[in-house]
Amino acid sequence: MGAVSVAVHAADPITRHALVSFIQQKQQFVLSRLGDPGAADVVVVELHNADNQAIEGLRRLTFLGTRFLVLVNGTWNADLNTALEAGVRAAILRPDFAWQRFSDAIRAVSEGHGDLPSALQGRLMDQLQRTNREVLQPRGLTASGLTVREIDVVRLVADGTDLKDIAEVLGYSERTVKNVLYGLIKRLGLRNRTHAVSYAIRNGVI
Structure with a gap:
């Protein structure tokens, strides 16, 4: 250096x-x-x-x-x-x-x-x-700004799992998985699923 x-x-x-x-x-x-x-x-x-x-x-x-x-x-x-x-x-x-x-x-x-x-x-x-206990958890969020459900979905997307299989693994409908991803991407101003995975990696979530 x-x-x-x-x-x-x-x-x-x-x-x-x-x-x-x-x-x-x-x-x-x-x-x-x-x-x-x-x-x-x-x-x-x-x-x-x-x-x-x-x-x-x-x-x-x-x-x-x-x-x-x-x-x-x-x-x-x-x-x-x-x-x-x-x-x-x-x-x-x-x-x-x-x-x-x-x-x-x-x-x-x-x-x-x-x-x-x-x-x-x-x-x-x-x-x-205190922030995690009093502010984030009551809203279903983590310190990364993602919900636990969003983290589960993004982690499987990062592994290359398709939406149908993600839904089966997590016990959701495929439509719910799509809605989770869409909500995450829209809320954080991301471009697509790949960008969502990159965001999760940068923030140490996955």
Whole structure:
């Protein structure tokens, strides 16, 4: 893998100088200018406190699809789902900061991984459980946005099973299977069955 391009945003000039100097000294990293579309693989942002207002500010900082590593000097009070939607992929709290940890986090984010403190991971899992239990399950949905019945049908389509055999395996009529597929494709704005299978694969459903 080539050098990782990294942009830095820090209000404190001393902090910014230290971060920039470190990045410039490492051959595996190259400093990128903040704000150029697609220029940075990772954007490092220093936050005093990670609250919802600060996280929303990340959306205005750069472009859709940006992956953020946030360095938090104070406390984390932001909604974790909001942070993930804004592009936060890693966070380092001030007591845990070390240059090697910082370097490892940049590399992890650039490779599409995440790096959150264990306390935040636990909070995220609790939040996902509540969302699944209180919002998704009562509507017959899963975290992927598909219903259990849709998942069963798409999995068999991916296996190459024709609609008649899918209906027999699942105990539905062939018309019901067609309606399940049509409803899924229409609701998610997909093009056809192949697109539905691709969507399910990308979301880790099958």
